[in-house]
Amino acid sequence: MNDCMNIEVRDALPDLAHGRLSRPEIVVLSEHIQSCAGCRAELALLREVRRSQPLAPAIDISRITSAIPPYGRVALAAGPTKRVELKRPLGYAILAAAALIAVVVGGRTLTAPSGVRGMNAGNPPTAPVITIVGAPAPASAEAPAVRAPEVAIARAPVVKKRDVPSLSLIAGTQDLSDAELESLLSELDAIEAVPSAEPQSVTHSIENIGDGT
Amino acid sequence: MTLEPRGDQNSDRELIEEWMAGDSRAATRIVERHAEALARFAVSSGEREEIEELVQDTFVRAFSSLDSFRGESSLRTWLFTIEKRLMLDRRRAEKRQRATVPVETADALTEYDALDLLLAQEAESRVRKAIVALSPMQREVFVLRVEQGMSYREIAEIVGTTEGAARVHYHNAMRAVKEFVSE
Numbered sequence: 448m449n450d451c452m453n454i455e456v457r458d459a460l461p462d463l464a465h466g467r468l469s470r471p472e473i474v475v476l477s478e479h480i481q482s483c484a485g486c487r488a489e490l491a492l493l494r495e496v497r498r499s500q501p502l503a504p505a506i507d508i509s510r511i512t513s514a515i516p517p518y519g520r521v522a523l524a525a526g527p528t529k530r531v532e533l534k535r536p537l538g539y540a541i542l543a544a545a546a547l548i549a550v551v552v553g554g555r556t557l558t559a560p561s562g563v564r565g566m567n568a569g570n571p572p573t574a575p576v577i578t579i580v581g582a583p584a585p586a587s588a589e590a591p592a593v594r595a596p597e598v599a600i601a602r603a604p605v606v607k608k609r610d611v612p613s614l615s616l617i618a619g620t621q622d623l624s625d626a627e628l629e630s631l632l633s634e635l636d637a638i639e640a641v642p643s644a645e646p647q648s649v650t651h652s653i654e655n656i657g658d659g660t
Numbered sequence: 661m662t663l664e665p666r667g668d669q670n671s672d673r674e675l676i677e678e679w680m681a682g683d684s685r686a687a688t689r690i691v692e693r694h695a696e697a698l699a700r701f702a703v704s705s706g707e708r709e710e711i712e713e714l715v716q717d718t719f720v721r722a723f724s725s726l727d728s729f730r731g732e733s734s735l736r737t738w739l740f741t742i743e744k745r746l747m748l749d750r751r752r753a754e755k756r757q758r759a760t761v762p763v764e765t766a767d768a769l770t771e772y773d774a775l776d777l778l779l780a781q782e783a784e785s786r787v788r789k790a791i792v793a794l795s796p797m798q799r800e801v802f803v804l805r806v807e808q809g810m811s812y813r814e815i816a817e818i819v820g821t822t823e824g825a826a827r828v829h830y831h832n833a834m835r836a837v838k839e840f841v842s843e
Contacts, residue, residue, distance in 0.1 A: 450835070457834075458812075458827065465809030492787070492838065496806045499785040503699040504711045511695065511716045512688045515723045518680045 451485035460486065464493045672735040676726060691719055694736055697808060698743050704791070704803040705747060714750070718743040737814045740804070744818050790840035794833050801826050802833035 451457055456479050462468050463476055480486045623631065672693070678686035698715045707714060721742050722729075729738055791799055800819050804810045805826075810818070815826040 450838075454831075457831075461805050461809060462811075464806070467809060489834070489838075492834075492841070493806055495785075495787050496791070496837075499788050500700060500807050501703045501788075503696045503703065506695045506699050506712050506715055508688065508691050508695060510712070511691050511719055512684070514716050514720050515684075515687050515691075516720075517684055518682065518723075518726075 451483050740818045786841050790837040798833035801829040805830050
């Protein structure tokens with residue numbers, strides 16, 4: 448059987464089968480179909496396709512409608528998604544804050560002057576005095592803290608870490624005997640890299656004040 | 661050729677307004693009106709399982725974004741478009757699952773083929789087998805045109821193509837079905 452060459456009519460056949468055409472269109476189409484075996488066969492095939500449609504599975508309408516939020520709550524229903532998205536930046540913020548604290552505290556430990564560190568009685572520093580005085584503090588916080596004493600010890604081999612456990616001149620030297628203290632002071636005097644300006648200026652200003660009064 | 665407008669088009673619009681005004685029964689009437697057609701389209705498109713979940717997801721998504729529904733197409737067309745996208749998402753997910761679980765791939769494919777065959781056998785019709793044998797695009801266009809009675813413009817919107825291309829797909833599908841049936 449040959450297909451009809453009238454594409455317009457063939458295009459309209461599904462609409463005819465669905466009853467979507469106007470009365471005049473139905474009349475015109477019906478006249479054509481009566482005289483066209485191809486269109487008759489095609490219309491019969493279309494009706495067979497419709498008859499053989501697979502049965503729709505049972506749908507629980509009430510279950511579906513109960514899943515639909517009321518109009519006013521539709522916007523609220525989308526809320527949790529946005530809140531979940533906000534958790535990630537908050538988590539990053541907490542981590543960033545923790546990292547910042549670690550860097551600041553670690554960096555402060557490495558770069559603080561000896562007097563300041565010595566005042567921190569709760570955390571006795573482990574590096575010897577010459578770490579601060581003789582060797583520059585590590586420029587980067589990434590440098591491991593344990594390396595600072597090694598550099599310092601290399602520059603000032605006389606003072607051993609276990610002999611002088613503190614950087615502090617106030618608290619760290621309290622446990623030293625007179626002989627050890629004497630030795631320490633003499634070693635300090637022998638180190639060329641010891642900056643003399645800072646302690647001297649403090650001393651001078653005190654003396655000047657004393658002289659003035 | 662001018663098509664008679666579907667009688668439910670204005671009613672859909674009215675029901676949407678009623679639902680937005682707080683009448684939940686309007687949503688029920690919309691679901692009652694379109695659920696079966698959506699389920700039937702899903703089955704004809706090759707969906708095998710969880711049809712009701714698919715239809716439910718379609719309605720939930722549609723009602724959740726009714727504000728963005730501009731009414732340029734009918735609600736029915738819009739619902740079919742949403743369902744079509746959901747089916748595509750499902751198929752992509754199934755493909756990923758099959759790709760990531762190589763041990764089960766053979767079983768999954770065998771089961772899929774068996775279901776196709778079973779569906780064709782259960783239909784007890786050469787017409788049904790002919791439709792199953794069509795390419796996915798041809799099958800969708802053919803089903804929407806013949807079973808749902810949609811226009812080429814509506815079909816083009818749903819399957820994401822042009823009106824002219826939808827027409828070509830339909831006639832190619834019709835020729836293939838005829839050849840299959842006459843064999």
